[in-house]
Amino acid sequence: MAIITALMIALVAILTYVQISSQKEILEDALDRRTALMRENLIARGKAFISNLTDQVEDDIAGFDFSTAAETVKIRTRENREINYAVLMSSSGILLVHTLLSDPAQFRLTERDANALHQKDMTAVQYQEDDGPVIEIAAPIQVSMTPWGVLRLIYTLEHLDKEIEESRKQIRYKTKRMIFRSLLTSLAFMIICFVIVALLSAKFSEPIIHLTHVAKELSKGDFSASSDISIRSKDEVGVLTGAFIEMSRELENSYKKLEEYSKTLEQKVRERTAELHKSLDEVSEANQKIMASIRYAKMIQESFLPDMEKIKACVPDSFFVWKPKDIVGGDIFFTDVFKGGFVIAIIDCTGHGVPGALMTMIASAALKRIITDEGCHDPGAILKRLNLIVKTSLKQDTDQAISNDGLDAGICFVRSRSSEPACQPSPVVRENGEAVMSENQEATLSADASRGVRENGQTMMSESLQLIFAGAKTDLMIVHHNEANTVKGDKQSIGYKRSDLSFDFTNHTIDIGKGMSFYMTTDGFVDQLGGKKRFSFGRRRLQNLLKENAGLPFDEQENIMLQTFDEYKGKNERQDDVTVVGFKL
Amino acid sequence: MNDLKIEATKYIPGVSFDSKKNVFDVRGDSYPENTAELYSPVVSWLEKYVEKLENGKDITINMELEYFNSSSSQVLMDIFDILEDEARNGTIVVINWIYDEENEIALEHGECFQEDVEAMTFNLVPKQL
CATH class of the missing domain: 1.20.5 (Single alpha-helices involved in coiled-coils or other helix-helix interfaces)
Structure with a gap:
């Protein structure tokens, strides 16, 4: 709407301007023509006047009556208000009359005066004087066909200018009226246009506005x-x-x-x-x-699990870590204290959780039967018997075997040196320097031994004590005098379809020296993944750990071991159950 | 016979088999809850595979196991038994036991298996860094 209005106003303005400027041009043309006509009229009048005056002046001069001639010029020109002044000069340049000069002596001949002297015909020339434009009409004076001089009448254009100014005023007045009329017409035209546009837009836009309103409602x-x-x-x-x-x-x-x-x-x-x-x-x-x-x-x-009070009473310097990965686990340890010594065993059954726990039941029950009920204390023989019981319990000795489960175990039997292990003889290997420790050490240990083991209320002196160890894929670690040594168990598991029922497990006999500490772990400890490269904890690390802390009280050793394990494990999950046993006599 | 291809998970190693070169690649950890159930198809596959193996073909197995539980170890022994039998029958069987030199347990297990085999070649291969 605004654009249309603006365009209309612009159009009307342009039309008005064009109309007015053309009108003005026409009027100015007419004025120019009129001005030219008035000028011609003036010249014609001047020429008629000068020819009449020339005749009179020539007559007077012919009669040598120069004063009359001068007077005639003065009087005649004074009567004519259009004439500014008149000049009468002889051909020799002598001034006879100059109506503006009272004293002819003041006259100085100008270039224009000099040129006029030699004029032969009547001329009319327009030029600019100090007080405005003038038209000079000049006529030669002849006496008896001889040029005598020249008469010049200078007509002022003042009156003409006044008339022109008058006409211009009239034109301006007419133009103003024309503008006023045009504006009025435009206004009227615009009002009519507005009314039409408003009516038309109402017709088109009202339904669209309504539609917009409805669309808004729809959107809600x-x-x-x-x-x-x-x-x-x-x-x-x-x-x-x-x-x-x-x-x-x-x-x-x-x-x-x-x-x-x-x-x-x-x-x-x-x-x-x-x-x-x-x-x-x-x-x-x-x-x-x-x-x-x-x-x-x-x-x-x-x-x-064994009665801890009983074993602690017998071996006060000891710790027993039993940490199943889940609520129940496949690791277990077993102890039995009897006349003549005690047995400590750790067992790591295949699997963990419930299946592992079921296996530990078989293993524990079997160990109880062999050690407590049958009184067999020989570690190698115990393992051989255990193998038989596990394999027959799980029917692994038959072709229809379903289970391929088994266990690893380490058994320590501590007894007084004089007594012989009960049960069927198993080959006893003495650790003659090459396997565990030197003869020298052994001798020193025996000599230094002074501590005792309480057994059924009596003290067993450690100098007379022996430890017999047998392992099924389980090792015994001994720390003595800041040296850590490993007694390797046999590479034969118990149970499983592939194990050999007739396999004889090796007994390792160690004479216990003063301050000698013994440790057994299930593989859950050394196999645990962790560290920077996510490798297993490893035996070397375990040996170093034991060596460093073997001198500490056993409850402290237990804490340090668990803490080290947790630190190594870091954010990795536990893979297996962990059992660690440590003791000193 | 289907190709043997097992994707590694947290609990089982990945197994891939190149039937053209007869090269197996076994890589990862092995500690599943039910080892026997999981590996019995693999053992059966291997039994059939050696049965159908053409004369004069060699078998190479590259093994890189960083951790495995005791029941997985039993399965490994079963597998080595099958391969050992095949080696005794004249097939050249090579096992490359790849281990990181900083991982003493992996080397220890490798040494343990190495002791048990006779007919097949069991190489302990330190991992190239």
Whole structure:
């Protein structure tokens, strides 16, 4: 609207300007023509006047009456108000009359005066004088056909200018009136235009504004708004309105469908969530049952652990770490104190968790039968018997064997040097320097031994003590005088389909010296992954750890071992159960 | 016969087999909960494989196991038994036991297996850094 108005105003202004400037041009042309005409009239009048005056002057001069001639010129020119002044000069340049000069002696001959002297015809020349433009009409004076001089009449154009100025004023007045009239016409025209534009725009824009309003309502979800629209015309707006009504109907339909979908979806989500909750509850209930069952199993497994008071009373300098990876585990340790000595065993069954724990039951029960019930204390023989019991219990000795499970074990039997191990003889290998320690050390140890072991309330002196060790893939570590040594067990596991029932496990006999510490671990300790490269803890690291701390009280040693293990493990998960036994006599 | 291809997970090693060169690659850790169940198809596959092996073909196994539990160790021994039998029948079987020199346990296990085999070639190969 504003643009249209501006364009209209500009158009009217341009038209008015063009009209006025052309009108002004015409008027100015007319004025110029009139000015020229007036000038010609003046010249014609001047020429008539000068020829008449010339005649009189020539007559007077012919009669040598120069004063009359001068007077005639003066009087005649004074009468004519158009004439500014008159000059009469002889050809020799002698001034006879100059109407503006009272004293002819003041006259100085100018170039213009000199040129006029030789004029032969009547001329009219316009030029500029100090007080404005003038027209000079000059006529030669002849006496008896002889040139005598020249008469010049200088006409002022003052009157002409006044008239021209008058005409200009008239033109300006006319122009102003014309502008005023044009403005009035334009205004009237513009008002008419405004009215027409307003009417037209109302016709087109009102339905569009209404449609916009309805569209806003639609966007808010109010589909009832579209029922207010009606098609009022058949033009583009009508077509647009029709399309809009169609669109809003379709929009309403899809909206309703979407709402329905959404409701169905919500319903489905609720149902699925409920199902999930139910499943979760079921899973969690099942889990709780399993966990309760395992916790109960833990109680049973823990009941199988030895009586700690009894063994601690016998071996006060000792620690027993038993840390299943899960609630129950495949590691177990066994102790038995009897007349003549005691046995400490650690067992690492295949697997961990519940299957491991089941295996420990078999192993513990078997050890109890062999050691406590049958009174067999010889470690090598115990392992051989254990192998038989495990294999036969799991039917691994038959072709129909299902289980391929087994265990690794390390058994220490401490006794007084004089007594012989009970049970069937097993080959006893004396550690003659090459395997564990030198003869010298052994001798020194024996000589220095002064501490004792309490056995059934009596003290067993360590100088008379011997340790017999046998291992099934389990080692014994001895720390003495800041030296750590390993007594390797046999590379034969117990159980499993492949183990040999007739295999004889090697007994290693060590004479216990003063301050000698013994350690056994299951592979959960040395195999644990950790450190920078995520490698196993390793035996060398374990040996160093034992060597460094063997002098400390055993409860401190236990703490340091667990702390070192945890630090090495870092954020890696525990892979296996861990059992560590350490003791000193 | 299907190709043997096992993707490594946290608990089992990855196994790939190049049937053209008869080269196996075994790499990773092995400590699954139920070892026997998991590996019995692998052992069966190997038994069938050596049965159908053409005369004059060699078998190479590159093994890089950093950690394995005791039941996995039993499975390894079963596998080595099968291969040892095959080696006794004249097939050239080479096992490259790849270990990191800083990982003493891995070397120790390798040495242990090396002692048990006779007919096949068991190389202890320090890992190239």
